[in-house]
Amino acid sequence: MQRRSVTHALASLALSSLATLGTLCSPLAQAEETWPSKSIRFVVPYPPGGPTDLMARLLQGEMQTRLGVSVIVDNKSGAGGNLGSAEVAKQAPADGYTLLLAASGPMAVNPTLYRNMPFNPLTDLAPVIQLSAFPLVLEVNPKTGIKSVKELIAALKSKRAAELAFASAGNGTPQHLAGELFNTQIDTKMPHIPYRGAGPALNDLLGGQVNVMFDILGSSLPYIQSGKLTALAVTTAKRVPTLPDVPTMAEAGLPGYEMTGWHGVAVRAGTPPAVIDKLNSTLNAIFSQPEFRKKWEAIGTPVVAGSATQFGELIKKDSVRLGKLVKDSGATVD
Missing domain, CATH: 3.40.190.10 (Periplasmic binding protein-like II)
Structure with a gap:
């Protein structure tokens, strides 16, 4: 009898603990399940009118249609893209309601170029998807x-x-x-x-x-x-359709030469993986539309898209590669 009582008590305690854990976790689970339930801010760390801003505005309407909430483009320019990027990396909640149009400058170049970098792209931001390769x-x-x-x-x-x-x-x-x-x-x-x-x-x-x-x-x-x-x-690995008679740098005698200006979407580190996955799948679905692809290619970049992991690998690789070019050039910014 005593053994049965002890077993019963332990089972009750385990069930109680699970219930408590479920109560504690339910707000997070619910937030992931219902995301998005309010408007999304899309931070562009450059002024209005440029190619980076244009990309955000092309995506804005498509994202609103697919996600069912307002998407507000917010230009926060300054310090070579660092100002707006740092705001997302350091101040925005990690809930997926603030997106960054992440450019190769602040994400991979500026950590070496700037003496006082206000955030770490590799640890303070989470990649969602690559958007461009200009x-x-x-x-x-x-x-x-x-x-x-x-x-x-x-x-x-x-x-x-x-x-x-x-x-x-x-x-x-x-x-x-x-x-x-x-x-x-x-x-x-x-x-x-x-x-x-x-x-x-x-x-x-x-x-x-x-x-x-x-x-x-x-x-x-x-x-x-x-x-x-x-x-x-x-500067690309292959010739571009708009200039079919112009060789690549490799064809012109510099083997292995390749350089593009790239952009993507990132969120603050710690954003729930389910939210990142939904953002990634939504953006991939947008880029799968032939009409949207034509609009995108008209601004001068092929459609890239892909997984969050692929974008993260690009950021890591170019942080090393482009960082070395900056260091070797001797260029710095205070």
Whole structure:
């Protein structure tokens, strides 16, 4: 009898403990199950009007339709994308109601570029999905007479090197790092002139104040097609459909060269996995629509999508690869 009483008491205690645990866990489980139940803020760490902002606004309507709640695009620019990114990483609740349009700058470059980095992308943020892989194009002002990468390298080795400095959108930008990667693969050096943004750099390239630039293809394509700029090579592993006659950097004589500017979606670390999974599946479903894919490709990037794990691996890999380029270039920002 005593044994039965003890067994019964232990069983009752176990059931009571499970019930208590269930009560404690139920709010979290319920939150995951009902997400989303209120509006979502989509933080873009750059000003309105640029390609990063455009991506968020293209996704905004589709996400609202599929998730059944409002999605509010919130531009929080400053410090090379760090300001808005840090707000999501350090201040937003880890509940999936604040999303970050995560760019390669703050996610993989800035930790090496900035002396005082306000967050750690690898530990403070959780990847959801990769959105873009923007090709860059190596281009020159036609007045240089240069028509190939081989001719550019030969000119850099001659007395013309001083007139062939490359313009960029600023230290640590894809335009800058594409040039630094180029420098690692040639036995000479192309000087760098950082501008405060891609627009001013492109304007000076068109005007002949500078003669070389690696630029995001979507921005320069109209000038290449009109003959105002000469495209020497694209920075992707494969040729791009909009410039089928322009070789890749590898085809032009620099094997293994590849550089893209990428973006994705991230949330604060600690966000429930079920919420991340639902966000990922929703965005993958959006990108599976042929009409949406056409709109997306029209802004200059192929559709990437994929899993949260794949995006996380890209962030880790490029944190090392791009961080080394920044360090070797000597560029820093306070």
